[in-house]
Amino acid sequence: MDNLYMKGELLQVHTKNSEIFEGRFYGITNDKSKISLYNVKELPKGNSSDGVLHYYDTEIRDVVKLKEPNDQKHLKISEKECEEIIKISKKYIYINQVDNSFHDALEDLYQYSYIGVSTDGATMGRKCKMPFLVLSTPQQIFIFDTQVMQYHAFDAGLKKLLESETPKKIVHDSRKISDCLYHKHNVKLQSVFDTQVGDLLIMRNKNGCLPNKVKTLPECLNLYLGLQMSAIDEKLDIVQCTERPLATKIKDSLAKNAAFLHRLSEMINDEIMLPFVRGVECFVENLRSCDDFKAWELCGKHNQLPKDFKSAIEY
Numbered sequence: 501m502d503n504l505y506m507k508g509e510l511l512q513v514h515t516k517n518s519e520i521f522e523g524r525f526y527g528i529t530n531d532k533s534k535i536s537l538y539n540v541k542e543l544p545k546g547n548s549s550d551g552v553l554h555y556y557d558t559e560i561r562d563v564v565k566l567k568e569p570n571d572q573k574h575l576k577i578s579e580k581e582c583e584e585i586i587k588i589s590k591k592y593i594y595i596n597q598v599d600n601s602f603h604d605a606l607e608d609l610y611q612y613s614y615i616g617v618s619t620d621g622a623t624m625g626r627k628c629k630m631p632f633l634v635l636s637t638p639q640q641i642f643i644f645d646t647q648v649m650q651y652h653a654f655d656a657g658l659k660k661l662l663e664s665e666t667p668k669k670i671v672h673d674s675r676k677i678s679d680c681l682y683h684k685h686n687v688k689l690q691s692v693f694d695t696q697v698g699d700l701l702i703m704r705n706k707n708g709c710l711p712n713k714v715k716t717l718p719e720c721l722n723l724y725l726g727l728q729m730s731a732i733d734e735k736l737d738i739v740q741c742t743e744r745p746l747a748t749k750i751k752d753s754l755a756k757n758a759a760f761l762h763r764l765s766e767m768i769n770d771e772i773m774l775p776f777v778r779g780v781e782c783f784v785e786n787l788r789s790c791d792d793f794k795a796w797e798l799c800g801k802h803n804q805l806p807k808d809f810k811s812a813i814e815y
Contacts (some may be wrong), residue, residue, distance in 0.1 A: 508576030510566040516552040530812040535555045576726040589759035596645035598656045616761035617669040625676045626683035670765045672717045698768035724767040775813035
């Protein structure tokens with residue numbers, strides 16, 4: 501069985517009994533003896549099964565990777581989870597003055613190991629100040645109107661938060677945000693998890709070389725979460741972004757654009773860690789899966805790599 505599958509890819513398992521099962525890739529063992537799928541349906545009947553199903557090498561005749569239908573998009577997270585994230589995006593808190601709600605928001609943000617950082621207003625880098633800053637936890641999205649609050653917002657706590665080691669900040673393409681914060685707001689962004697960089701590493705590990713171009717946030721959300729490209733409003737109206745009061749349409753878009761950052765970072769981190777996880781699994785199974793004689797033989801070679809380690813850590 502091929503092991504070059506990414507979680508969520510559409511596969512068909514053909515068994516030696518002429519059965520065909522179609523589902524989404526969930527995982528595969530190091531020795532490729534078992535492959536696991538979810539959202540499985542049996543063909544041609546179309547009977548669907550809940551949960552994760554396992555298929556063993558002894559019963560498999562072939563595994564076929566399918567192309568996605570052009571007119572369909574398949575979520576790689578559950579519909580329930582997707583709906584919950586969308587609900588959170590609609591309950592954003594808009595903050596345009598340094599008051600109790602401002603300080604409550606900062607206190608909430610400090611409770612988490614990771615927070616999302618987005619702006620959609622730093623596309624010009626150091627050429628202009630950002631009109632707003634969007635910070636999020638997995639449960640709440642805060643839109644800070646930095647155009648209204650000016651330096652008071654940063655002096656009152658945003659600068660300290662963005663420069664602190666914890667929480668770590670999830671950003672997609674930190675270049676212009678970091679440039680704008682430093683040169684226009686005297687803030688040195690620290691402790692960043694950049695999902696765009698994460699994707700580059702995954703592509704390098706999978707293909708053996710770096711891609712020529714980086715992926716946009718919509719492209720990454722489509723690849724790792726299965727969201728439609730239209731889930732993100734990439735180009736907000738520049739004039740409307742600077743008009744005050746800030747239009748509800750812009751605030752809604754800001755919240756929606758930041759909503760999936762946490763889930764995206766988790767998926768990318770899982771992909772980055774995949775070779776490590778498989779390598780550890782290989783070590784864990786190396787001796788205990790052997791008979792007594794083979795285990796005794798391998799104990800004398802503890803300073804050598806397990807022979808299947810290289811294949812285990814490959815994508």
